Amino acid sequence: xxxxxxxxxxxxEGRLSQVLVAPIISEKATRLGEKQNQVLxxxxxxxxxxxxxxxxxxxxxxxxxxxSTSIQKGKVKKFGRxxxxxxxxxxxxxxxxxxxxxxxxxxxx
Numbered sequence: 732x733x734x735x736x737x738x739x740x741x742x743x744e745g746r747l748s749q750v751l752v753a754p755i756i757s758e759k760a761t762r763l764g765e766k767q768n769q770v771l772x773x774x775x776x777x778x779x780x781x782x783x784x785x786x787x788x789x790x791x792x793x794x795x796x797x798x799s800t801s802i803q804k805g806k807v808k809k810f811g812r813x814x815x816x817x818x819x820x821x822x823x824x825x826x827x828x829x830x831x832x833x834x835x836x837x838x839x840x
Contacts (some may be wrong), residue, residue, distance in 0.1 A: 742785050750778045750786040755822065763824070770833050772823045776802070783823045793831045799824040 754760075755771035763769040774783055780798040787795050801824070805817035827833060 742782060744789070747782065747786040747789055750775055750782050751790065751823075768827045768829070768831070770825045770827065772825060774800070774821050774823045776819065776821045778821065778823070780823075783825065787825050787833075791833050793833050794828040796826045796828045798826070 752773040752775060755773055757771075760771040763771065770787075772783070772787070778786075780800060783798050783800070784795045787793065801822050803820045803822060805819045807814060807816050809815075
């Protein structure tokens with residue numbers, strides 16, 4: 732089954748359920764939530780902004796104002812003699828419309 736967002740693009744609901752990997756809960760994320768009504772998510776590296784917006788609106792039943800993304804490069808780490816690298820991570824900064832609030836229990840107000 733596909734979902735049509737307000738812009739008119741179609742998205743597959745199976746894909747939308749996989750776009751959001753995890754919420755990011757940190758001091759910075761909490762500060763952004765309080766001051767600018769934004770929520771941070773770890774998302775798939777190939778996810779687009781319209782997909783992220785549609786996924787948040789579908790899963791949490793809130794209205795999204797805008798989406799900004801950034802890619803955090805993975806750090807190089809040593810494990811004894813061997814050198815490894817952490818995976819690159821794409822973060823999505825999701826701004827909610829005024830009056831919208833996101834609870835990670837799946838309920839919106």
